[in-house]
Amino acid sequence: NAGVTQTPKFRVLKTGQSMTLLCAQDMNHEYMYWYRQDPGMGLRLIHYSVGEGTTAKGEVPDGYNVSRLKKQNFLLGLESAAPSQTSVYFCASRTSGTLAEQFFGPGTRLTVL
Amino acid sequence: GNSVTQMEGPVTLSEEAFLTINCTYTATGYPSLFWYVQYPGEGLQLLLKATKADDKGSNKGFEATYRKETTSFHLEKGSVQVSDSAVYFCARLSGNTPLVFGKGTRLSVIA
Numbered sequence: 001n002a003g004v005t006q007t008p009k010f011r012v013l014k015t016g017q018s019m020t021l022l023c024a025q026d027m028n029h030e031y032m033y034w035y036r037q038d039p040g041m042g043l044r045l046i047h048y049s050v051g052e053g054t055t056a057k058g059e060v061p062d063g064y065n066v067s068r069l070k071k072q073n074f075l076l077g078l079e080s081a082a083p084s085q086t087s088v089y090f091c092a093s094r095t096s097g098t099l100a101e102q103f104f105g106p107g108t109r110l111t112v113l
Numbered sequence: 114g115n116s117v118t119q120m121e122g123p124v125t126l127s128e129e130a131f132l133t134i135n136c137t138y139t140a141t142g143y144p145s146l147f148w149y150v151q152y153p154g155e156g157l158q159l160l161l162k163a164t165k166a167d168d169k170g171s172n173k174g175f176e177a178t179y180r181k182e183t184t185s186f187h188l189e190k191g192s193v194q195v196s197d198s199a200v201y202f203c204a205r206l207s208g209n210t211p212l213v214f215g216k217g218t219r220l221s222v223i224a
Contacts, residue, residue, distance in 0.1 A: 042217045043202070045211055096209055099164060104157045105156050
């Protein structure tokens with residue numbers, strides 16, 4: 001099992017450019033999440049999905065869109081990148097239930113100039 | 114609402130020192146509680162968990178006890194090593210809502 005993988009690992013964008021971050025998991029997990037991590041802010045939830053074809057807003061959804069067309073993939077899109085979106089982005093997944101361990105990807109470091 | 118508060122870091126200890134990182138949670142319902150660890154340049158990984166009052170989670174020498182009366186889940190280790198240097202996150206989970214994380218505590222262990 002590869003677990004949770006993220007593509008790309010690093011990216012530099014100019015303000016106004018768009019991009020898509022891909023998250024993939026091979027554990028047949030129902031739930032998937034996108035977080036951003038900034039110094040002193042901990043992890044903040046951007047969007048999440050409780051199943052294929054579903055998405056929901058998290059704590060900081062503005063400026064991002066997501067799609068879950070296939071159960072194993074969860075895409076995070078930035079339509080018009082801003083310097084405030086410079087961050088490290090983590091994807092995570094887990095099965096349903098309160099005992100389920102949440103597995104994290106290795107992160108994508110995004111810089112917006 | 115649901116929230117988790119953990120002590121601010123950074124925490125700097127000498128090797129073999131005793132570690133405590135405090136964590137408290139809001140007592141809405143009966144959440145499951147977790148500690149995650151993030152090593153430099155990596156994603157988070159589960160360290161330990163507890164699902165009901167008085168449960169003790171343990172792993173790699175770390176322990177935490179679910180204290181309902183004080184709504185706490187403090188992380189402890191009797192003798193830290195340099196390899197324990199990382200950021201530690203406390204988290205709570207209620208039902209199928211997303212995990213709620215604390216802001217993280219950075220631990221540095223010096224030889």
